[in-house]
Amino acid sequence: MNRIDARFQHLRDDGRKGFVAYITAGDPSLETTVELAQAFDGAGVDVLELGVPFSDPLADGVVNQRAAERALRNGVSLRGVLEAVRTIRASCEIPVVLFTYINPVMQLGLEAFPPAAREAGVDGILALDYPPGESAAFRAALDEHGLRMVQLIAPTTTDERMRLLAEASTGFIYYVSRTGVTGMRDAVEADVGPKVRKIKSFCDKPVAVGFGISRPEHVAKVAQFADAVVVGSAIVQRIEDNIGREDLVPHVTELVEELTAPLK
Numbered sequence: 001m002n003r004i005d006a007r008f009q010h011l012r013d014d015g016r017k018g019f020v021a022y023i024t025a026g027d028p029s030l031e032t033t034v035e036l037a038q039a040f041d042g043a044g045v046d047v048l049e050l051g052v053p054f055s056d057p058l059a060d061g062v063v064n065q066r067a068a069e070r071a072l073r074n075g076v077s078l079r080g081v082l083e084a085v086r087t088i089r090a091s092c093e094i095p096v097v098l099f100t101y102i103n104p105v106m107q108l109g110l111e112a113f114p115p116a117a118r119e120a121g122v123d124g125i126l127a128l129d130y131p132p133g134e135s136a137a138f139r140a141a142l143d144e145h146g147l148r149m150v151q152l153i154a155p156t157t158t159d160e161r162m163r164l165l166a167e168a169s170t171g172f173i174y175y176v177s178r179t180g181v182t183g184m185r186d187a188v189e190a191d192v193g194p195k196v197r198k199i200k201s202f203c204d205k206p207v208a209v210g211f212g213i214s215r216p217e218h219v220a221k222v223a224q225f226a227d228a229v230v231v232g233s234a235i236v237q238r239i240e241d242n243i244g245r246e247d248l249v250p251h252v253t254e255l256v257e258e259l260t261a262p263l264k
Contacts, residue, residue, distance in 0.1 A: 002095075002123055004047060004097070004123045004124050007046050008172060017229065018046035018229070019045055019260045020049055021047075021231060022233075022235065023036060030080055036252060038091055041093075044256065046228065047095045052078050052081050052099065061233060064236055066240065077104070078104040078107070085121050097124040097126055098122055098126070100126070102128075105125070114138075124170070125147065125148075139170075150173065151165040151173060153166070155191070162198065166199060170205075172208050172227070173203070173208070174230065175195060175210075177211050177222070193225040208226060209229060210230025213234075214233065216261055217262075219259055219262045
């Protein structure tokens, strides 16, 4: 069974909600990315989203943009990210989703990516700017190699398109809790509950909610409605704040443990 499917099944069986952590691969180095993944596996993270650094990250706020810039300056490419996942797999089985724009994947090759990702140990992909109406063949190739393709649903998504995205998504559905780019916010949007219920009226797939979630109290609130909670910018900011320190990984893991505490 795909690791994402197995993890959400395990969460359902235990009556628990999941935690999805986002970091940019290669920030501040691919070696650190591997160490963080290994630490997160024991800190309550159920799915790891690895951001593939891209030069024009339109959906990302300034925190994640800076992380992508640092990774690109380090020469990190999609091939390097796949090598990092292969190293992660030598020591842990945390489910890994590549959070990417489609351009790096197309540069590798839409036909070459699925077998390469599967061989490296990737479990799924979230391609932010690849419309489901144009990606049927790619989704079929991913499915053939046992990989999942997560779709984003936004607050402005119409019911008709929400149904299409819910049907196309595999592994889980990522609901963007607010319009705009990624980033930390002081409060969770008030309509998260009704929006998640609307999505679930179209399918029985797990729904993860992200964008703007940065505090344990946010995690607790969103977990009332969603199957999983996604935190990215707060973790990436903690990485940035500790670049150059030998104890970067423990400091970042400490934050993750605080964020996952409401789900335990």
